[in-house]
Amino acid sequence: MELAAPTTVHSAPTTAAFASTTDPRAGTRGTFEPGNLGLIVGDPVYSALQRKLPGVSLSSYKVNYPADLSLTSAAQGNADLVNHVRSQAAACPNQRFVLVGYSQGANVVDNSIGVSSAGAVVGSPIVATVPAALEPRVAAVLLFGNPIRALGKSVTGTYQSRTADFCAAGDPICVNGGDDVLAHLGYTANADAAATFAAGRL
Numbered sequence: 001m002e003l004a005a006p007t008t009v010h011s012a013p014t015t016a017a018f019a020s021t022t023d024p025r026a027g028t029r030g031t032f033e034p035g036n037l038g039l040i041v042g043d044p045v046y047s048a049l050q051r052k053l054p055g056v057s058l059s060s061y062k063v064n065y066p067a068d069l070s071l072t073s074a075a076q077g078n079a080d081l082v083n084h085v086r087s088q089a090a091a092c093p094n095q096r097f098v099l100v101g102y103s104q105g106a107n108v109v110d111n112s113i114g115v116s117s118a119g120a121v122v123g124s125p126i127v128a129t130v131p132a133a134l135e136p137r138v139a140a141v142l143l144f145g146n147p148i149r150a151l152g153k154s155v156t157g158t159y160q161s162r163t164a165d166f167c168a169a170g171d172p173i174c175v176n177g178g179d180d181v182l183a184h185l186g187y188t189a190n191a192d193a194a195a196t197f198a199a200g201r202l
Contacts (some may be wrong), residue, residue, distance in 0.1 A: 005154070007087070009178065014069070032160070037060055037062055037100075038102055038105065038112075038183050038187060040106075040144075040185060040187055040188055041100065041102035041187050041188070041191065042100060042102065042105075044061075044101055044188045045100055045142060045191045045194050045195055046060055048191045048192050048195030048200060049098070049165050049198060051122065051195075051200065052195050052196065052199040053199055056202070063081050063084070063108060064077075065079050065108065066074075066078055067104060067105070071124070072124065073104065073122060073124075074107040074117060075124040075125070075127045077104075077105070077107075077108035078111040078124065078126065078127050078128055079127050081099070081108055081144075082129060082130055083128070085098055085112075085134060086130075086134070089137060091139055093182045095137065096137045096138070096202060097137055097138045097139060098138075098139055098140070098141075098142065098198045098202070099113070099138060099140075099141045100142045100194075101142070101143050101144070101146070102143075102145055102147075102187060103122075103145045103184065104121075106121040106143040106144060106145065106146035106147060106148070107120055107123045107124065107146075107148070109141060109143060110143070110146065110148055110155065111125075111126045111127065111128075112128065112130055113130060113138070113141060113155065113158075114126065114129045114157075115148065115153070115155055115156070117148050118145060119151055120147035120148045120151055120153075121147040121150070122147065124146055133179050135158060135159075136163065137199045138159065139162065139202045140162050140164070140198040140201045141155065141162055141163040141164070142194045142197070142198060143155070143163065143164070143166065143167070144166045144167075144187040144190065144194075145168070145171055145173045145187060146165055146166075146167060146173075146174050147173050147174060147176070149165070149167050150172075150174055150175060150176045151176075152176070159192075161191070162201060164193075164194055164197040166187060166190045166194065166199075167179045168180075168186055168187070171183040185190065
């Protein structure tokens with residue numbers, strides 16, 4: 001199982017991926033976010049999943065992208081995340097994936113599953129998407145402080161029922177007109193709920 005988790009904190013993106021022999025996960029960190037998979041979201045979610053799936057061998061992947069305020073940052077993460085899922089799926093046919101994204105990392109995940117983040121804070125047009133043949137292997141999508149929410153958008157279609165999208169009240173990154181900057185930094189509190197959601201789909 002692998003968790004690919006792009007995690008982005010605004011301003012700190014995070015992308016990370018967690019994987020196991022039976023199901024993988026990936027995660028993406030937030031903009032300038034410290035930590036391996038991301039201190040606020042990626043690392044706590046991965047730890048929570050390990051606790052909830054003690055018999056499953058997990059691995060993780062930190063999406064390789066700048067996670068900064070450059071215009072191409074999210075696009076680079078989008079390309080890397082999709083390339084990782086493609087190569088990992090080919091190498092390990094039984095793996096499944098959990099995609100995790102925080103802040104700018106949520107933009108990366110949005111794009112990777114075909115939901116454009118263009119126009120969002122530190123967003124970008126879609127440059128790559130998870131191939132349709134691999135879509136059933138994406139067990140869950142976990143999004144935190146997702147910037148497209150401030151545009152009135154959300155994940156719809158194929159991935160909607162597999163997506164948990166956390167947006168704190170007043171978070172200016174995911175709430176249009178939000179003014180509570182600290183709310184964007186509090187998503188560690190949702191790690192256990194997110195892991196429970198993902199574990200139930202693996």
